[in-house]
Amino acid sequence: MPSYEEDLSEFTRRNAQVLGISTDNVHSNEAWAKSMGGLSYPLLSDFWPHGRTAVDYGVLRNAGITERAIFVVDKGGVIRYIDIHDISEQPPTDRIMAALDKLK
Amino acid sequence: MASKSKPIWKIEVGDTAPEFKLMGTGDHAGKGGPYREIALSDYRGKVNVVLAFYPAAFTPV
Numbered sequence: 001m002p003s004y005e006e007d008l009s010e011f012t013r014r015n016a017q018v019l020g021i022s023t024d025n026v027h028s029n030e031a032w033a034k035s036m037g038g039l040s041y042p043l044l045s046d047f048w049p050h051g052r053t054a055v056d057y058g059v060l061r062n063a064g065i066t067e068r069a070i071f072v073v074d075k076g077g078v079i080r081y082i083d084i085h086d087i088s089e090q091p092p093t094d095r096i097m098a099a100l101d102k103l104k
Numbered sequence: 105m106a107s108k109s110k111p112i113w114k115i116e117v118g119d120t121a122p123e124f125k126l127m128g129t130g131d132h133a134g135k136g137g138p139y140r141e142i143a144l145s146d147y148r149g150k151v152n153v154v155l156a157f158y159p160a161a162f163t164p165v
Binding site: 004011014015016017018019020021022023024026028029030031032033034035036037038039040041042043044045046047052053054056057058059065066067068069070071072073074075076077078079080081082091096100103 | 122
């Protein structure tokens with residue numbers, strides 16, 4: 001997540017709002033973000049019903065946590081880019097930017 | 105779009121993004137702002153949205 005922080009102006013320039021989502025509760029997310037010095041976007045808690053949104057997006061794993069995944073949604077609510085990554089890897093930001101560049 | 109660990113249910117590019125309404129931190133996580141609920145539809149017609157699912161808070165990056 002911190003790497004997105006560095007790229008935040010690039011998201012803003014592309015008229016994009018970043019939303020982090022995990023199955024943690026909101027207090028854990030706030031504490032985690034605080035430990036990193038704060039973020040410029042919100043973290044959402046897919047906490048109860050646990051992982052419901054992750055199920056809807058097909059990214060809930062058996063252990064009750066989510067894949068590391070990116071979905072770019074355009075202004076019309078349509079998914080325009082999907083990147084589901086190994087849990088240990090950070091999705092490449094340049095491809096997200098390229099996907100956003102195609103949206104107007 | 106390639107997926108090494110492909111889930112059973114998979115949504116695809118071109119699908120309507122599933123709606124959600126989730127409790128969030130403030131607009132700037134970790135800065136002590138008031139928690140608030142955020143729905144995907146809040147952004148409809150306004151901005152593009154990048155949903156970044158991540159495994160768990162306090163995971164190394």
